[in-house]
Amino acid sequence: xxxxxxxxxxxxxxxxxxxxxxxxxxxxxxxxxxxxxxxxxxxxxxxxxxxxxxxxxxxxxxxxxxxxxxxxxxxxxxxxxxxxxxxxxxxxxxxxxxxxxxxxxxxxxxxxxxxxxxxxxxxxxxxxxxxxxxxxxxxxxxxxxxxxxxxxxxxxxxxxxxxxxxxxxxxxxxxxxxxxxxxxxxxxxxxxxxxxxxxxxxxxxxxxxxxxxxxxxxxxxxxxxxxxxxxxxxxxxxxxxxxxxxx
Amino acid sequence: xxxxxxxxxxxxxxxxxxxxxxxxxxxxxxxxxxxxxxxxxxxxxxxxxxxxxxxxxxxxxxxxxxxxxxxxxxxxxxxxxxxxxxxxxxxxxxxxxxxxxxxxxxxxxxxxxxxxxxxxxxxxxxxxxxxxxxxxxxxxxxxxxxxxxxxxxxxxxxxxxxxxxxxxxxxxxxxxxxxxxxxxxxxxxxxxxxxxxxxxxxxxxxxxxxxxxxxxxxxxxxxxxxxxxxxxxxxxxxxxxxxxxxxxxxxxxxxxxxxxxxxxxx
Numbered sequence: 001x002x003x004x005x006x007x008x009x010x011x012x013x014x015x016x017x018x019x020x021x022x023x024x025x026x027x028x029x030x031x032x033x034x035x036x037x038x039x040x041x042x043x044x045x046x047x048x049x050x051x052x053x054x055x056x057x058x059x060x061x062x063x064x065x066x067x068x069x070x071x072x073x074x075x076x077x078x079x080x081x082x083x084x085x086x087x088x089x090x091x092x093x094x095x096x097x098x099x100x101x102x103x104x105x106x107x108x109x110x111x112x113x114x115x116x117x118x119x120x121x122x123x124x125x126x127x128x129x130x131x132x133x134x135x136x137x138x139x140x141x142x143x144x145x146x147x148x149x150x151x152x153x154x155x156x157x158x159x160x161x162x163x164x165x166x167x168x169x170x171x172x173x174x175x176x177x178x179x180x181x182x183x184x185x186x187x188x189x190x191x192x193x194x195x196x197x198x199x200x201x202x203x204x205x206x207x208x209x210x211x212x213x214x215x216x217x218x219x220x221x222x223x224x225x226x227x228x229x230x231x232x233x234x235x236x237x238x239x240x241x242x243x244x245x246x247x
Numbered sequence: 248x249x250x251x252x253x254x255x256x257x258x259x260x261x262x263x264x265x266x267x268x269x270x271x272x273x274x275x276x277x278x279x280x281x282x283x284x285x286x287x288x289x290x291x292x293x294x295x296x297x298x299x300x301x302x303x304x305x306x307x308x309x310x311x312x313x314x315x316x317x318x319x320x321x322x323x324x325x326x327x328x329x330x331x332x333x334x335x336x337x338x339x340x341x342x343x344x345x346x347x348x349x350x351x352x353x354x355x356x357x358x359x360x361x362x363x364x365x366x367x368x369x370x371x372x373x374x375x376x377x378x379x380x381x382x383x384x385x386x387x388x389x390x391x392x393x394x395x396x397x398x399x400x401x402x403x404x405x406x407x408x409x410x411x412x413x414x415x416x417x418x419x420x421x422x423x424x425x426x427x428x429x430x431x432x433x434x435x436x437x438x439x440x441x442x443x444x445x446x447x448x449x450x451x452x453x454x455x456x457x458x459x460x461x462x463x464x465x466x467x468x469x470x471x472x473x474x475x476x477x478x479x480x481x482x483x484x485x486x487x488x489x490x491x492x493x494x495x496x497x498x499x500x501x502x503x504x505x506x507x508x509x510x511x512x513x
Contacts, residue, residue, distance in 0.1 A: 076355055079510050080507040080510060094353060094355070097353040101350050105282065106278065106279065110275075117268070120264055120267075
């Protein structure tokens with residue numbers, strides 16, 4: 001691995017409409033990078049710049065609605081910035097809306113091949129990892145059950161297992177660890193730690209300070225759509241607690 | 248393939264990834280369609296068959312038909328089967344993003360795949376329905392001409408056209424939901440405006456130059472050349488081919504411009 005940045009975010013910004021009922025014109029739809037902000041729009045993120053080097057573990061901190069998930073989605077390339085640029089020079093395994101990718105009517109087996117495949121794994125690669133994925137998710141007995149009949153806990157376990165099995169250098173985690181029972185949570189934690197020691201890059205969104213301190217070395221503090229502080233996780237959490245005491 | 252186990256997905260070419268994801272999604276759609284219904288394949292041929300039966304009855308038994316060519320049932324099917332592909336793909340692409348919104352929001356595959364997989368899936372169903380056409384051709388005693396070699400060309404042109412229209416329709420429907428119903432109406436109009444139950448040459452001469460701008464006209468002509476080569480009009484085919492390519496270019500442009508807004512909206 002070289003020490004050059006794996007993720008480069010330069011002056012990135014994205015804006016959303018404030019009310020969904022607002023009238024849209026064809027002109028709005030096709031405007032690409034108009035810098036001016038329209039009255040019914042707001043910038044969810046603006047002027048955000050930072051570099052991430054391979055192997056870094058970054059915790060994203062901020063109150064609800066300050067752009068944490070949006071930042072993650074930009075890095076995952078499921079949103080496109082309105083200004084600035086985001087370059088990701090490596091494959092990304094996104095734990096975002098994780099259970100959304102599965103198809104209700106297909107079996108667990110089909111779903112594993114489908115989702116892993118959509119994230120870029122070949123059939124052989126999935127086949128080689130299939131048993132591990134199922135074992136980690138603890139759903140050996142439900143291989144041919146349609147996905148819709150799984151319990152919600154099983155769904156999350158399966159999703160976590162599939163996405164963390166992708167051999168991608170960057171892992172994005174968006175508050176998914178809040179779900180699942182304690183035993184599985186611990187399993188997830190050790191899986192993430194394992195991946196970190198392998199040298200993966202982690203991008204972690206959480207409200208849980210213990211988790212953030214456990215995994216992350218560096219913190220990004222987002223407030224009101226801006227990157228307020230980019231420092232070690234300890235400093236970032238201190239600044240956050242100072243701004244919002246008692247939260 | 249065994250050597251690829253160590254290869255990171257990231258290292259494969261963009262084209263290989265596109266093809267891979269496209270095929271996965273197309274297979275998913277076909278699998279869901281066929282695993283959740285008992286009759287499966289039958290459904291994809293039943294609709295054009297019944298439609299052909301109805302038109303055949305009305306136009307050969309009830310009215311004295313002055314349009315189309317004998318054997319009329321083969322003539323009908325040769326137009327209706329590709330129409331089913333076009334109609335199915337365009338109306339499904341109105342829901343391309345809405346239906347799989349969660350997947351679109353969580354997977355970073357090129358977004359045009361959502362449209363392409365619909366066109367491909369419906370295209371595969373069309374290919375699977377072709378034996379029905381062959382069967383009726385044999386029963387009705389239609390003569391197969393050497394012009395059947397134009398069949399693949401017609402398929403390519405139709406794929407280009409349908410993909411182009413899908414690329415325009417799919418993102419726009421996300422913003423203007425009314426468009427979904429408008430498209431249904433336009434498709435119904437287009438059914439009668441296209442040479443499906445009649446031949447292009449049956450149209451009044453005054454209308455023909457305008458009707459040629461319907462890209463489906465030349466495409467259906469090409470399909471029908473397999474059995475009715477005398478109706479092949481290369482000028483019409485030429486207009487169709489040009490229109491198809493223009494529509495695809497327009498579709499790619501619209502899609503590219505609207506993509507950013509679509510991702511925010513769904």
